[in-house]
Amino acid sequence: MEVLVAISIGAMTASGIYLMLRLRTFTVVLGLSMLTYAVNVFLFASGRLVTGAPPILGSLDTLSDPLPQALVLTAIVISFGMTALVVMLALSAYLNAGTDEIDIEKPGEQPETGG
């Protein structure tokens, strides 16, 4: 099972990195989302994989590691905030500049100012 999870993390990372290196904002946002999945699963996996042992006190003897879960839970919510922010930036940049390219020609200059 571990090998499948590891390959999945690797695949999502590779996909995220490739999309992140594209030149359009929306694609970069998609890449970041993909990378977020990979990172979250990776962090979660640092608690090692355990099946059938949710970290709820009670009948079970062994529990999965709760700490990475708590950290990843907030990470998921924060990454929602991040994705929302980045996509709004992308949208507003597109509406302002009329293009959604992420690279600008010269430092400090917009490719196109005005309508």
Added chain:
Amino acid sequence: MSLALIAALPFIGALFPGLMIRAGRNVCASITLSATALALIGLLMNAPAVFLRGETILESYEWLPQIGLNVNFMLDGLGFLFALMILGIGLLIIIYARFYLAGSDPMGNFYTYLLLFQGAMVGIVLSDNILLLLIFWELTSLSSFLLIGYWKHLPDGRQGARMALTVTGMGGLAMIGGMLILGQIAGSYDIHVILQNGDAIRESELYLPALILILLGAFTKSAQFPFHFWLPHAMAAPTPVSAYLHSATMVKAGLFLMARMWPALSGTPEWFWIVSVAGLITMVLGAVIALFKDDLKALLAFSTVSHLGLITLLLGLGTEYAAYAAVFHIINHATFKAALFMTAGIVDHEAHTRNIRLLGGLRRLMPITFTIGTIAALSMAGIPLFNGFLSKEMMLQAAEETGLWFAVIATIGAIFSVAYSFRFIVHTFLGPVRDDYPHRPHDPGFGMWVSPAILCVLVVVIGLFPAQTVGGFVDVVASAVVGNYVHEHLAIWHGVTPALIMSIIAVGVGIVVLAFQRGLAPVWDKAPRPEAKAMFDALVSRAAKGANELTDALHDGAISRYLGILTVVILGYAVWAFVSGTHVPGTRELLPIGPVEMVFFAVLITCSLGVVLMHRMRFVALIVISICGLVVAMSFVRFSAPDLALTQLTVEVATIILLLLALNYMPKETPVGTTFPRRVRDVVIALVTGGAVGGLAYALLTRSPSLPTISDYHVANSYTGGGGNNVVNVILVDFRGFDTMGEIIVLGIAALVIFAIVEAALQGPASRRLRNWVPDMPQSRDRHPLMMVVVTRMTLPIALIVGIYIFLRGHNEPGGGFISGLVVAIALLMQYMASGFAFSTERQRVAYHGMISAGVLIAVLSGLASVVLGWNFLTSTNEYLYIPGLERIHLASAVSFDLGVFLTVVGAVMLALASLSRIGLRAGEGVNLTPMDVDPSADHSRTEMRADRQKEN
């Protein structure tokens, strides 16, 4: 009073004037005055201990003991003198400024800056820790920047402030280095320890670098040659600032430091030559330039430079007698120079000019100002019966004892000093009354002349009875400087000494020089000389250009390049770490692979690949990526993380809706923008990185943790300490509640930033683009379909109850504030999607901003509640709650914290999506106040209130 409180009072006082200016200028001035007066009283309360019992008061509080930085204060004679000057003259300046500043000047800001500066200065002179001293030192640079640049509308003010900050700031940086070396040599950063280790410091091989670096700080602050050029440019400040900074405080800080470090650093040939020569040059140069300045304040500025040089010279000579004279002259200079600056300010205020060439004859028009100015200027010239005479005699005496050349050059300095002092009197006040003043001057009100008048009384009283008034005081201060008891008999008449002869020469020749001043001025003006401001500006602009070029080269606007470099560098480090480390094979027992897992794995890999292959079709890519998210959620279910699975599912829904809505206004296709080799390169980067991360994950998963985890503690204490069975939730709201609080604050900020971005986008070019926006995809005729409206309306109460249920059970079962917040947010979101923005907003009772702030506030308050009860921040307790008819509810106090989380999450998600809806509104989407476009049960024409292309507001 505690020394820490004395130093803190100005800072505390600084909070008020800037905020309370609406209460009026007199209130502001009174508060400023009270803060200063309180600090002064506190200081005076310590006077008996320092002066009668001869104690050195030490006070210490730990701050960062690991690096030797502690809040240690020390009060001895030297610190007392300086604190007295800073606070005492500060009082007079506050009164003077109240009447000096014009109606259009923001007085609240002025007093706040002044108090900040005052606090920093008091901090310097009371510090017993050199690191603490450095902090206050930098604070004086910053706050004096605000004061000098107070008149922001004047370019001179801004440039002068910038130059002062640059020069003194650079000096401060050098001094940090010097002080650290000094502390290393002495083995302590406490000044009283350093002062006792003078011999060890002087013998150290690091003595010279430390000395040079510290002197750089002192010389830049005290405007010693060759750093004297910033001081005259700082004269663009309002006169009260000049009077304060350049008589008693800022420029004296450098002198204070040299006096403070005198026992540790002086007494070597290096100290003697560097300090005394710099002082000598500064003294003569300042005096000569001052004579030829037509601006009263510039004249005073260069005279200040000259007098600072004089004191530096005395400190540099290294004898106890000279140090004694230095202390005495510091007192005298502060009194007469503050009075002179205020006189110049009065003249400027009344005659509307400070140009000496336009003045003259003011004696008859402004008799009070004339009297004050004359007394102070005569003291500056060193005329008997005034205090300046006494210390100047001592300086000449000390120079004469040092050597012939010192005596000659000091006399030359004294000649010019006499000349410019007399010029100040003669060309401003004497001569015939003119009829071409820019404004007919007369004496100002009592409030403006009282401060310099008080100083003039001091000038005369000290001048007449030095031994009786300040003799004992100077003894104590000078003893503190040199480190052992010294006493000099201060008197007007010592008999015919070489110093007296030099003084007589100075006065005689000085008057002759003044007689020729008008003739010499054109020659002086034409004489070539290095222009410090031009050199400084050239240096600064060259540095700025270099910085710009470097930044442009590194930061060329190609974000994809930065991201690529970032990835490759991280990868490089990872490979390096892997290659240089040692590895043991994984021994952890692996889980078996079942058919279900194989299916999900295949879906995930397909989708990861698919999103790359299909990313040009953005809608498709979105769908595919959401499948990845769902598989991730499923894997959380499989690997025993129900909370994560719920969160991932709900977040996935919210994210995809948001991206879909945003995509509506963006291009739907991505054109091919890169060349084939570049794509190959990116594929290689992505594959190598993915492989590395995957490999790392595999290595991690196949090995058990080598160290015991802290999770065992969490599990063991979850129920007993946190009152909950769901360990994940207890960690979130209890064990690591502080982290969670930070997270929800970040989330709230992100939502507010989104709101602000949209607010900004609705102005300017984006708004024009939106108004002309034409849908690039087929639009449904029925935007609010009956089925969806009915279903979402029916789901809403159910969803809300589910939300409450998940929230309440969260402490013991999977759930909690985050998840229920998302569930409720999605339920509300569905209303927006079904019936539109206007319909939903009209029914919204609470603003989302308010919800976010309420959430954060509740979370913080529930944390503070435990502090009030005497526990640590965010400690929780728990209780069972019995409500008739319901199961018993296990309620932990952390539930209120969780409520804060819940509210913030709902508010943040909703604010982000509502912001998007506003973009849609601007793009001309119709506004409907009814739930549906077509209401099958009613008359068609009445229900349809659609106002096409109606704009917001």
